[in-house]
Amino acid sequence: MELGITTFADAYPVNGVPTPHGVRLRQVVEEAVAAEQAGLDVYGIGEHHRADFAASAPAIVLAAAAGKTEKINLTSAVTVLSSEDPVRVWQQFTTLDLISQGRAEIIAGRGSFIESFPLFGYDLEDYDDLFSEKLDLLVELTREEQITWQGRFRPALHEQGVFPRPERRLPIWIGVGGTPQSIVRAASYGLPVALAIIGGQPAQFGPLAQLHRHAIKESGFEPDDAPLAVHMHGYVAPTAEQAVEEYYPSYAQAMTVLGRERGWGAMSRNQFNNLRGRGGSLVLGSPEQVAEKIVEVHRVLGVQRLMLHISVGTLPHEQVLRAIELLGTQVAPLVRAELGA
Numbered sequence: 001m002e003l004g005i006t007t008f009a010d011a012y013p014v015n016g017v018p019t020p021h022g023v024r025l026r027q028v029v030e031e032a033v034a035a036e037q038a039g040l041d042v043y044g045i046g047e048h049h050r051a052d053f054a055a056s057a058p059a060i061v062l063a064a065a066a067g068k069t070e071k072i073n074l075t076s077a078v079t080v081l082s083s084e085d086p087v088r089v090w091q092q093f094t095t096l097d098l099i100s101q102g103r104a105e106i107i108a109g110r111g112s113f114i115e116s117f118p119l120f121g122y123d124l125e126d127y128d129d130l131f132s133e134k135l136d137l138l139v140e141l142t143r144e145e146q147i148t149w150q151g152r153f154r155p156a157l158h159e160q161g162v163f164p165r166p167e168r169r170l171p172i173w174i175g176v177g178g179t180p181q182s183i184v185r186a187a188s189y190g191l192p193v194a195l196a197i198i199g200g201q202p203a204q205f206g207p208l209a210q211l212h213r214h215a216i217k218e219s220g221f222e223p224d225d226a227p228l229a230v231h232m233h234g235y236v237a238p239t240a241e242q243a244v245e246e247y248y249p250s251y252a253q254a255m256t257v258l259g260r261e262r263g264w265g266a267m268s269r270n271q272f273n274n275l276r277g278r279g280g281s282l283v284l285g286s287p288e289q290v291a292e293k294i295v296e297v298h299r300v301l302g303v304q305r306l307m308l309h310i311s312v313g314t315l316p317h318e319q320v321l322r323a324i325e326l327l328g329t330q331v332a333p334l335v336r337a338e339l340g341a
Contacts, residue, residue, distance in 0.1 A: 001298055001339055002305040003332050004042030005035050005324055006077040006231055009054035009061070012254055012314045019314050021054035025061055027317045028054075032065035034321050036072040038328020044077030044107065044231075044307055049115040052257070059092035066100035074100060077194070077231065077307065078109035078175035082130040083116035085154065086138040087162055094166045102168055107194050108135060109175030110182075126153070132185065135174075139189050142170055173229065176208070183208050187215030187226065194229040194307070201279045202230070202297050209301045229305035230297060233312050234283030236290050236326040237319075243285050248272055250313030283308055287326055291334035298339060 009028050011019040032043040043065065045058040055061055062074040074096065079089055089106065097104035110131045117124050133151040140149055141162055150156040173194045174186035186193050193212050195205055209228055216226045233251070237243035248269070255267040275282040283293050283306075294306055310323050 001294075001303070001335060002041035002229075003294070003327065003335065004040050004044065004073070004305065004307045005031065005327070006044040006046065006307045006309045007031060007055075007311055008046040008048055008309075010052065010254065010311050010314050011054045012052050012250070012257070014250075014314050014316075018051075019054075024054040024314075027320075028061055029065050029068060030317070031320060031324060032062075032072065032074070033068050034324045035328065036069045038325050039332060040072065040324070040328045042073040042075060042105070042305065042307060044075040046077045047080050047111075047116075048113060049119050050113065059089075059096055062104070063096050063099060066096060066103065069100075069103075071103075073103050073105055075105035075171075075173075076107050078107045078111065080111035080116050081108040081134045081138065082110050082127065083120045083122050084134070086134045086141065087157075090138060090141040090162060090170075091164070094164050094170060097166045097168070097170055098164060102166075105171040105173065106138075107173040107175045108138065109177075112177060112196075122153075129153075135185070135189070138172065139191070142172065175231075178205070178208065180208065180211055183212045184215050187212055187221070188219050190216065190219060190221035190226055192226045192228065194231055194305075195301075195303075196231045197281050198231075198233055198309075199275070199281055202232075202281060203279065203300050205230075205301060209303070213302075227304035228302065229307060230301065230303050231307045231309060232281060232283050232297070234290065234293075234308045235310055235315075236285070236287055236323045236331060238286065238326070240285040240289055244276070246319055247284060247315070250311070250315050252313075254313035287330035287334065290327070291331045291338065294331070294335050295338045298335075 009024045011024045035043045045055050045061050047058050049056050058076045093104050093106050137149055147157045147160050173192045175194045176182040177196050213223050216223050235243050235247040252267040276284045283290055311320050
């Protein structure tokens with residue numbers, strides 16, 4: 001089972017002072033280096049277009065990380081494909097793959113925020129149709145060097161070459177928030193899925209995991225070629241008490257801000273405790289507790305990869321680096337030993 005880290009380069013104000021975007025982006029590159037040094041498998045950066053997140057161009061930040069790492073896989077998490085040009089996405093990530101000697105991946109999604117739609121001139125009424133059409137083109141780019149393609153939202157291509165070409169089949173995952181239609185669509189192309197589990201209980205996603213495996217077979221593909229990943233919020237500290245004390249303030253701040261935008265109530269300590277409890281969606285605690293929850297998620301959902309989103313809100317950088325080190329050097333060996341047994 002692969003373990004990794006994701007970030008949105010959160011830049012929420014700390015003690016009322018906004019975090020400069022340049023500072024956060026340089027910290028993100030340091031996090032990717034730390035993740036490789038800790039022995040983790042993958043580092044992912046999400047695309048956002050708002051003041052409280054610094055990474056609007058993940059491929060560029062990942063390229064900077066590629067220049068300072070040698071082994072770790074580097075992925076978007078996610079690329080908001082609905083408001084992107086698939087050809088440019090392909091060119092950016094094939095370039096990253098060539099630079100990094102085969103370590104680039106794309107997690108494509110519709111996006112949980114809508115800022116990119118007006119920014120790039122798209123209509124939210126086309127939310128799903130945009131993604132469906134652009135995914136079709138992105139997959140076609142993995143199959144053919146000369147592209148003939150036509151759709152509603154992008155100019156047609158007629159025997160058009162798209163370069164550079166990767167030296168391997170570029171991995172494309174589909175990021176899914178919980179919609180069966182998205183699962184079936186990914187399976188129809190034989191693509192792996194990354195489930196975003198940021199609330200409730202992981203066990204509730206069991207039917208989606210089963211649906212993906214079933215739909216992959218029904219579409220004529222092999223399940224082993226289309227693995228399942230999960231993206232979850234979490235944090236590791238030497239003790240559970242320390243993890244709670246350090247993580248709760250930034251987590252509650254970020255979830256309260258986002259909740260206010262979406263009509264939810266403020267994050268309470270009681271809600272937080274429920275999420276970090278057994279069966280909850282927060283992967284939080286000592287190395288032993290975090291390893292136990294990861295193993296449980298693996299057994300419930302049958303996932304091949306878990307990506308932990310540590311900095312929800314803006315945690316102090318040194319705490320994020322320590323959590324990454326603990327995840328790689330203490331949690332990962334416990335997980336692998338348990339699953340190997």
